Amino acid sequence: xxxxxxxxxxxxxxxxxxxxxxxxxxxxxxxxxxxxxxxxxxxxxxxxxxxxxxxxxxxxxxxxxxxxxxxxxxxxxxxxxxxxxxxxxxxxxxxxxxxxxxxxxxxxxxxxxxxxxxxxxxxxxxxxxxxxxxxxxxxxxxxxxxxxxxxxxxxxxxxxxxxxxxxxxxxxxxxxxxxxxxxxxxxxxxxxxxxxxxxxxxxxxxxxxxxxxxxxxxxxxxxxxxxxxxxxxxxxxxxxxxxxxxxxxxxxxxxxxxxxxxxxxxxxxxxxxxxxxxxxxxxxxxxxxxxxxxxxxxxxxxxx
Amino acid sequence: xxxxxxxxxxxxxxxxxxxxxxxxxxxxxxxxxxxxxxxxxxxxxxxxxxxxxxxxxxxxxxxxxxxxxxxxxxxxxxxxxxxxxxxxxxxxxxxxxxxxxxxxxxxxxxxxxxxxxxxxxxxxxxxxxxxxxxxxxxxxxxxxxxxxxxxxxxxxxxxxxxxxxxxxxxxxxxxxxxxxxxxxxxxxxxxxxxxxxxxxxxxxxxxxxxxxxxxxxxxxxxxxxxxxxxxxxxxxxxxxxxxxxxxxxxxxxxxxxxxxxxxxxxx
Numbered sequence: 001x002x003x004x005x006x007x008x009x010x011x012x013x014x015x016x017x018x019x020x021x022x023x024x025x026x027x028x029x030x031x032x033x034x035x036x037x038x039x040x041x042x043x044x045x046x047x048x049x050x051x052x053x054x055x056x057x058x059x060x061x062x063x064x065x066x067x068x069x070x071x072x073x074x075x076x077x078x079x080x081x082x083x084x085x086x087x088x089x090x091x092x093x094x095x096x097x098x099x100x101x102x103x104x105x106x107x108x109x110x111x112x113x114x115x116x117x118x119x120x121x122x123x124x125x126x127x128x129x130x131x132x133x134x135x136x137x138x139x140x141x142x143x144x145x146x147x148x149x150x151x152x153x154x155x156x157x158x159x160x161x162x163x164x165x166x167x168x169x170x171x172x173x174x175x176x177x178x179x180x181x182x183x184x185x186x187x188x189x190x191x192x193x194x195x196x197x198x199x200x201x202x203x204x205x206x207x208x209x210x211x212x213x214x215x216x217x218x219x220x221x222x223x224x225x226x227x228x229x230x231x232x233x234x235x236x237x238x239x240x241x242x243x244x245x246x247x248x249x250x251x252x253x254x255x256x257x258x259x260x261x262x263x264x265x266x267x268x269x270x271x272x273x274x275x276x277x278x279x280x281x282x283x284x285x286x287x288x289x290x291x292x293x294x295x296x297x298x299x300x301x302x303x304x
Numbered sequence: 305x306x307x308x309x310x311x312x313x314x315x316x317x318x319x320x321x322x323x324x325x326x327x328x329x330x331x332x333x334x335x336x337x338x339x340x341x342x343x344x345x346x347x348x349x350x351x352x353x354x355x356x357x358x359x360x361x362x363x364x365x366x367x368x369x370x371x372x373x374x375x376x377x378x379x380x381x382x383x384x385x386x387x388x389x390x391x392x393x394x395x396x397x398x399x400x401x402x403x404x405x406x407x408x409x410x411x412x413x414x415x416x417x418x419x420x421x422x423x424x425x426x427x428x429x430x431x432x433x434x435x436x437x438x439x440x441x442x443x444x445x446x447x448x449x450x451x452x453x454x455x456x457x458x459x460x461x462x463x464x465x466x467x468x469x470x471x472x473x474x475x476x477x478x479x480x481x482x483x484x485x486x487x488x489x490x491x492x493x494x495x496x497x498x499x500x501x502x503x504x505x506x507x508x509x510x511x512x513x514x515x516x517x518x519x520x521x522x523x524x525x526x527x528x529x530x531x532x533x534x535x536x537x538x539x540x541x542x543x544x545x546x547x548x549x550x551x552x553x554x555x556x557x558x559x560x561x562x563x564x565x566x567x568x569x570x571x
Contacts, residue, residue: 045393
């Protein structure tokens with residue numbers, strides 16, 4: 001409707017113009033050259049992402065192979081393996097890497113275990129109207145500020161806080177607190193892909209399994225679970241990667257414990273040693289790289 | 305597979321409990337903003353509106369709110385332009401390096417924020433020789449906001465297909481006319497949804513912000529972070545936290561109404 005009205009308004013100008021305006025000439029050139037069109041669409045965003053982002057990431061990774069003068073704090077732009085060597089061999093980096101990995105694995109395991117039943121209910125049991133409401137109910141805390149959620153746990157876990165008053169117990173601030181808080185913060189990110197996965201499992205398959213005598217447990221194990229692997233891996237990507245890079249939560253509820261994020265933060269800030277920070281930053285990049293390669297094999301990347 | 309009535313009820317109950325656990329911490333922040341105890345004692349010894357009135361008159365918090373709004377709006381406009389261009393290019397054309405471009409869009413949000421943070425910090429200060437300011441935060445936010453606009457617009461373009469655009473071209477409309485009269489009206493609501501999400505993302509971000517914000521120019525999350533451990537500021541921080549929850553959730557609810565595929569809203 002709209003277009004018809006507008007077309008008739010446009011029509012008189014086109015044939016009556018004896019020499020086409022520059023804009024119209026450009027338009028007709030673009031009509032004939034799809035590659036030029038594509039180039040114009042891509043040039044601005046690629047220029048931005050290339051200049052702001054790619055250059056920045058490459059530069060910081062390159063910095064890992066430079067050094068800092070201890071006296072003046074200036075960067076020496078000559079190639080050295082010292083930082084990478086230090087990160088690979090020193091006890092501090094090894095134990096912090098292992099702790100960070102352990103926390104990320106624990107957070108992911110907790111989130112997947114909690115996400116499976118709720119995602120199953122949302123995707124396979126709830127009526128369509130309820131389903132829509134449940135998705136919104138899960139999405140709302142996902143978008144509530146990350147910092148506020150960590151802050152909520154700071155007061156939840158405090159000595160006189162809700163947890164110790166209701167349960168009579170609180171883990172205090174430390175590794176357990178970090179795991180609980182992170183599992184809470186990333187849970188909606190894990191629920192959503194798993195819910196989408198359950199939604200994609202056709203009901204006819206479940207009925208077929210029942211008709212062939214499969215009990216509920218057997219059907220879940222032999223039919224549903226194998227189909228759910230990509231979705232579960234997709235969900236775990238979020239909790240795993242987001243935990244690996246975290247440094248806010250650990251500073252709020254982690255007590256004196258360090259994670260890779262806090263090491264990077266202090267190396268950049270207090271120590272003013274960007275090369276060392278960059279070398280530490282390579283650890284989560286490599287771990288995520290390995291995780292992504294494994295995840296790609298399960299087909300999880302198409303589910304993001 | 306046939307679930308018994310009992311099993312269905314059990315799953316419903318588990319779902320209810322999980323949702324309750326997801327909302328309790330957020331509720332706690334709201335309740336604590338009225339808690340007379342400055343140490344967030346539970347149960348609250350009493351309720352007061354004092355923290356709210358103190359927060360409203362707190363200059364630091366008000367300035368931080370204004371900074372956040374400015375950064376969010378500018379970053380969203382930049383991201384809307386770049387994200388839409390990318391979505392049009394990637395959904396309507398096949399070309400060499402398409403997967404690479406797709407990865408490039410997702411990367412700023414897929415890599416841990418701290419890595420993006422130190423990379424941009426180094427680029428601004430070391431390479432471009434810029435002083436960290438509201439400008440550098442805005443550039444950083446624009447970069448990771450592109451993906452939310454892109455996701456929403458690209459999903460809509462996939463959904464509506466290219467038939468109407470081809471028909472428009474066959475009827476003699478130029479590229480610009482087709483975009484203005486056919487493509488844009490189709491993607492308008494998805495674009496607005498993407499922009500709302502992008503604003504919420506920018507408004508909440510703290511990690512990249514820590515590394516790209518100038519001294520004395522706190523965004524609201526930075527203000528919270530810097531004042532959280534000052535005992536006399538803690539109750540005001542709680543009020544600001546409630547405001548943050550509201551400001552980030554309202555755009556999401558609006559975006560929900562505009563976008564048909566609700567899960568596409570996730571980053």
